[in-house]
Amino acid sequence: MSKKRIVASLLFIAGGAAVILICTFFGAADVTIKDTLMILVNKTFGGFSEQVEALGSKATIIWSLRFPRSLLAFLTGGALAVCGGVYQAIFKNPMADPFVLGISSGAAFGATVGIVLSIPVTFLGMNTVSAFAFIGALLSIFFVYNIAKVGRQANTTSLLLCGVAVNQLLTAIISFVMLVASNEMRQIYFWTLGSFSARGWDHVITVLPYIAIGLIVVAVYCRELDIMVMGDETAVRFGVNVERNKRILFLVTSLMMAACVSVSGIIGFVGLVSPHVVRIVIGPVHKRLLPAAFMLGGAMLCICDTIARAVMEAEIPVGIITAIVGAPFFIYLLRARNREVM
């Protein structure tokens, strides 16, 4: 690694930490930024025990409520952005986002079933709704992939079309269920808008392994993603095993997305926009693009979630904020730079 890359990496990490810290600081109960920092240092590394003890319930608010929630929002936002970037490369399509293959509607369908049945089960450390959403997400992508597959190859256009079809179908079924089960309608609707409300350490621990493994695998494929953008045939000519790579990348990103969606619901826009913004600013090379997209997506979602919980009287689903904040910014950027998106 060159010096430049190390400096850039450290800057990224410092920036991410600063965003999480500041977001943790904001909230209904007043905690000074100094106290916030002290509590976090105390819980992570020890020290400042007396001062933290004196803060009483504030320590719990910071450490058990706000901090894990901010961290989860950051991780989820980052994962969404990375998956969006990977899908845009695989599909060579600027409209691709992490949900093109039907993960979102699959998860929503699973969650709907979970909410309506409300049987108390836990699965891989998830509650009923999350567990159903997780399974729903994976089933939908499994269906999409296998319908689109001809022989051992999955054509990207048919994958996209199958994704659209499955999305439409499941959305229709969810709407039907919402009409029939009108008692649960509000709960289902809120789930589909996405939220980090009442999410804590359990959720962080649930998604962390999927995200960590996913990011490591994606990192290994960065150079091949650059080449795959050139088109499948060109990539094969450069010695890239395109079909195998697609399978591996679909697998890890699907697991990552299924885990994220199952704990947070469907949060749109972050996965679509973050990679684009980064591409406009620093170019399309994935070894730079994906880490930057992770940081941007993470920061964006973390800040939006803080707005969602701290600004209005009643909490707003974060998915609404991401779109309201993200869309105008994206349009501004497109206009200002007046360049091609891709």
Place this chain on the structure above:
Amino acid sequence: MEPILTFDGVTAGYGEKDILKDFSCSVGQGEFVSLIGPNGSGKSTLIHTVTGVVPLKSGRITLDGKDNDRLSHMERARMVAVVPQNFTPSFGFRAKEIVAMGRHPYLKRLQSESEEDYRIIDRAMEQTGTLHLRERKITELSGGERQRIIISAALAQTPKVLILDEPTNHLDIQYTLEIMELMRRLNREEGITIFAVLHDINMAARFSDRIVVLNGGKKTADGPVGEIIREEVLKPVYRIDLVTRENSLTASPEIVALRSNREAERKLNGRRVHVICGGGSGSRIIEGFYNQGWQVSCGVLSSGDSDYNLARSLGLEIVEEKPYSPVSDKACEVNLAAACRADAVVLADVDIGMSNLRNVTVLNDVAGPEIVILRENAGDYTGGRADEVISNLVASGRARKVSGKEMKEMMKGN
């Protein structure tokens, strides 16, 4: 010559359909071989079999003595590089980043390019004259520059064989020549073996050592340029009327495509016309009558004359004379006989000199057919003798002068 790329009885295709049928061919080290053939003849499929995109149904492809089927993607990419037809990347990679992709087959996962790799990348860009474009975005480059960048990426693979898949398909003539000249230089100076699928037969003839002809998935000819650029080889493959000639400006044989072959669907109207022409004066007339279904003969023409070539390409009856020779008694007799057999005789707007004066005087002896004379711009270089014959014919009512428009009406049979 050591064979570097060998196809041995290759049959391949999509699904049930065989696109390539029992194709065998060998490309030697350092050769420049072109593959030509009409659309749908299987040229692109052949390239896809080498890259492994289309699997073989039977047969074998060997690369430098190794079975192509058993090579991994990476191993294959180290031996063969392919320059695609067109390359329109939508993401704004920089030129150097695209060329660096050519080093991918030599790098392990997570391994970065070494000094050596960068040296090879720079050299590849030097070879194509694109070093000054290295920091530019590919989306900002012109078609020719972009194609040269993708060729650089192929060269960065340091391949044993460079395969070109209609590399100039979407380029205009300037870029096409630029790319083809680059290919020849790489072949001659760097010793890179080139196997090129080309649409343009004349480019193939001009730049390659050897041409392979593919038609309907089968190899129909394979040999040095001079043996392939022949009417009898190409006519049945492309089903057009064409003539071949030596282009003295490029010092290579070339074809002149005349028209799609309509012999089969032309309906004869049962009438004959004899056209007296030369020097291109008859081409429109011959073609006009031919297209309207007349049986056309012409004379007396010097062999090699442009009207002669046209008539020959259409397979017409020609009364022929040696170049630069006056019309002989024999030719004149044959000409008269052909004219008398026709329903109409046309004297085209041809310059008359002493050597072809007999083409005009012969009209005095034509009995039977209608004689039609087109005189607009052509000169009389016989001291008025030709004009006198024509005036007499018209005055006596044995012939009539017509305009170009009237001639067209006549072709239609009105």
